[in-house]
Amino acid sequence: MLHEHHPLKGREIAMREAGPLAIRAAADCxxxxxxxxxxxxxxxxxxxxxxxxxxxxxxxxxxxxxxxxxxxxxxxxxxxxxxxxxxxxxxxxxxxxxxxxxxxVGHREVGIVVEGAAALPALRSAIAFDIEAMPVGTGCRTIFDKAQIVLLREAQDSFRIEVWRSFADHVWGILQAAGREIALGV
The missing domain is CATH 3.30.70.1520 (Heterotetrameric sarcosine oxidase)
Incomplete structure (x- = not known):
């Protein structure tokens, strides 16, 4: 019997209570x-x-x-x-x-939500284009470090990443490292 494994199940990154950055797995769809x-x-x-x-x-x-x-x-x-x-x-x-x-493509992709005042610096850690210039309510295909993603800007400080399951741990790890640097003020 084949069991599906969601690579982000139960994961969440929150920097301090009501902090500047929250990263979580998006609801499945x-x-x-x-x-x-x-x-x-x-x-x-x-x-x-x-x-x-x-x-x-x-x-x-x-x-x-x-x-x-x-x-x-x-x-x-x-x-x-x-x-x-x-x-x-x-x-x-x-x-x-x-x-x-x-x-x-639902079997191959998962979503990651990146929210808060520090969402832009967290995403800039691995995306080369000018995210600040991306209007709210738009989306694009881009590269996050070495992983292809679809990036959606849902609000001024809220983004959703759609990424292949096989790259989800990699993207999550980079966001986690960026979150630690933001929390330390690096």
């Missing part, structure tokens, strides 16, 4: 990679139940569903776990009118 000709964006939006953003970096959120445009023909989608089959079924119906690829 259904995750999909969608590749689609943008000419069929309206049809795909109807299938997903959310207007998919058309501009790279834009994020749309509604009813527990999230879509981030990662490229001219690529979206990263999340939905509540209970809605996974409904999303798959809706997109299966779309095949008749729009060629696309919807891939369930």
């Amino acid at each position: 259904a995750r999909f990679s969608l590749r689609l000709d943008p000419a069929h964006l309206a049809e795909a939006s109807k299938s997903f139940g959310l207007a998919l953003p058309g501009r790279i970096g834009d994020v749309a959120v509604s009813g527990g569903r999230l879509a981030v445009c990662l490229g001219p023909d690529e979206w990263y989608l999340t939905a509540p776990l209970a809605e996974q089959e409904a999303v798959e079924h809706a997109f299966a119906g779309l095949y008749a009118t729009a060629v696309h690829s919807l891939v369930d």
Whole structure:
């Protein structure tokens, strides 16, 4: 019998009570990679139940569903776990009118939430681009140290990292080290 192991189960990093940094595993959800000709964006939006953003970096959120445009023909989608089959079924119906690829990536990815006044310095420890310039409500694919991630800026001081399970411990360890340095004022 195969047992699933969540690499971040039960982990949380909190620097002092009500401190400047909190890092925790994000709630599990259904995750999909969608590749689609943008000419069929309206049809795909109807299938997903959310207007998919058309501009790279834009994020749309509604009813527990999230879509981030990662490229001219690529979206990263999340939905509540209970809605996974409904999303798959809706997109299966779309095949008749729009060629696309919807891939369930929930088995390979996990989420990490990074929050607090020290979220930016913690992320800067391993991300090379100017995170401060990233507007709230946007997302992108980038590199965290050597691991590919999808980074979402949910609020001014709140980010979510979507990372492959095999790199989750690595990303978590770097965030933990950054948190210790922040707590020490280094």
